[in-house]
Each structure stands twice: as structure tokens, then as C-alpha cells.
Amino acid sequence: DAKTTQPNSMESNEEEPVHLPCNHSTISGTDYIHWYRQLPSQGPEYVIHGLTSNVNNRMASLAIAEDRKSSTLILHRATLRDAAVYYCIPDSNYQLIWGAGTKLIIKP
Amino acid sequence: NAGVTQTPKFQVLKTGQSMTLQCAQDMNHEYMSWYRQDPGMGLRLIHYSVGAGITDQGEVPNGYNVSRSTTEDFPLRLLSAAPSQTSVYFCASSRYGQRYGYTFGSGTRLTVV
Numbered sequence: 001d002a003k004t005t006q007p008n009s010m011e012s013n014e015e016e017p018v019h020l021p022c023n024h025s026t027i028s029g030t031d032y033i034h035w036y037r038q039l040p041s042q043g044p045e046y047v048i049h050g051l052t053s054n055v056n057n058r059m060a061s062l063a064i065a066e067d068r069k070s071s072t073l074i075l076h077r078a079t080l081r082d083a084a085v086y087y088c089i090p091d092s093n094y095q096l097i098w099g100a101g102t103k104l105i106i107k108p
Numbered sequence: 109n110a111g112v113t114q115t116p117k118f119q120v121l122k123t124g125q126s127m128t129l130q131c132a133q134d135m136n137h138e139y140m141s142w143y144r145q146d147p148g149m150g151l152r153l154i155h156y157s158v159g160a161g162i163t164d165q166g167e168v169p170n171g172y173n174v175s176r177s178t179t180e181d182f183p184l185r186l187l188s189a190a191p192s193q194t195s196v197y198f199c200a201s202s203r204y205g206q207r208y209g210y211t212f213g214s215g216t217r218l219t220v221v
Contacts, residue, residue, distance in 0.1 A: 034209070043198050043212035044151065087150060095166060096210070098143075098150030 004088045009103040018075040020102055022088030025069040032091050033064060035073045037084040038101070044087070047073065080106050110134050114199050114213035121189040121220045129184040129216050131199030139202040140182040141166070141210070142174065144195040151198060157182055189220045 005023040012018040024033060034049040048055055048062045050071075055062040061074040075082055087101040115130045133140065141156035143166075153166030157176040171193060173185040182201075186193060196217050200210040 036210075043214050044200075044210075045212070046209035049209060095153055095156070096151075098152065100148070100150050 003097075004090060004099050006086075006088055006099060006102045008100070009105060011105045011107060012078050014080060014106055014108050015077055018078045018082070018104065020073040020075075020086050020088075020104065021070065022072070023070045024088065024090055027068055027090050028092075029068075033062070033071050034089045034091060034096065035060070035062065036087045036089060037082075038087070039081075039084045047086070078104075078106050080108060082106055112199055112201055112211050112213035114197075114216050116216060117214070118217050119219070121186070121218065123189060123191060123220060125189050127186050127189070129186070129197055129199075129218075131182045131184065131213060132180050133182075133201040133211070134180065135201065135203065135211065136179060137201035137203045137211070138179065139210075140176065141200050142172070142182070142184045143198045143200065144168065144193075145198060145215075146195050154184065154197075186218075191220045194218060194220045 003026055032049050032051050035047040036044040037047050038044045048057055048060050050062045050064055064071045083106045085101040085103050087098055089096045112133045138159045142154040143151035145151045152168050154168055154172050155166055155174040157163045160176050160179050163174050163176055176182050196215045198215050199213045202210045
């Protein structure tokens, strides 16, 4: 199964962009990369996913490296409501493999 | 459209008791799954289903049973509760599986004493 490496925590200032990195060097060629986030005391929330090319939606952008060994989730303008744990997850055999994620701290 | 509904939200069990955690979705999703989350950790897959009548084991299935008699419901049964099963349980569903994103319920916080 593919494994991911994410920083334990990151800090950012409110209204500034945030770049959350993820290393997934063992990912297979057909595994999608998913990003979810979990606000305190809530269930996970889908953010974005992609396979090879960069992806954008209303919540975030996902930049996937050309060799697919890493990806970066971009929050274009962080707000206090974006403070959460962000998980980078490969889907392996149609099962999401969750790590500990990155705790994003937003400073006002 | 309620999304994914989990009941109860909180439960305390004594060791050896059995119970069923309920999960229902009203989005006509084929894929459903159960996860547990221990403090400070990511989610671990218990069981999943790709459609009515079809279930399979995930990473940590021991001590849990599931069935999927309808598209809407996917209950999780704890056969004989143990303190090691103290955790937060999340149910999730997706129309096309992981590649299109899962919708999660708000969780059931279970304590086994």
C-alpha cells in the first residue's frame, strides 16, 4: 500500500495562501491522491482529489508533481475556519489509507 | 437531503455488551464504509460495502460485523464490546467510491468500560 509523509503541523496567517505538502513516493500509477480535512470534533470533509494533472475547485487547488511522488494542497486565502487537520490520502485498491495528517493553525 | 446520518452520537457500553451503530444515507450512494478513529490518529477502515448484499473487510475488522440489505443502510455491530473498541466511529458513503469523494457522518463516540 502507498504511504504518505506530511508535516505534523503548520502555521499560517489569516488571509494568506497556504501550501500543504505531501510526499507519496510509493504511489502506484493508478492511485488517485485525495485530500480531506477534519475540523475539531467533526467528521472528515472531502476537499479535492486528482491523478496526474493539477486540479481546482471552490475550496482549494491541488498541484501534483510530474513524477507523482509528491503533491501540494493550496488554500488560496486561509481563514480561521480553515483551521483543521488535513489528510493526504492515496486510494489503494479502492481503500483510503489515512495517516496522521497535518494540523493547520491559522493565526489572526 | 440529510446526507449521512449516524446514530447514536454518544454511547457507553459495559465490557461484553453488544450493540449496533446505525448509518443511513439518502443520496443513493453505492459505496459505504465504517472507520474508527483513535485519539490523535487518522481513520482506520473496519468494513466496507460496494453495494447492497456485498461487504468486505478493511484494515481492522475483528470484533465487528456488518450487513448491507438495502442501499440506504449500513449498520455496524459490535459483538462483545471491549475497552479497546473505545473510539470515535465514522460512517461514509460515495456514489462512485473513493475516486469521487466520500461524504462522512458526524460520528459516534463510543466508550467501553
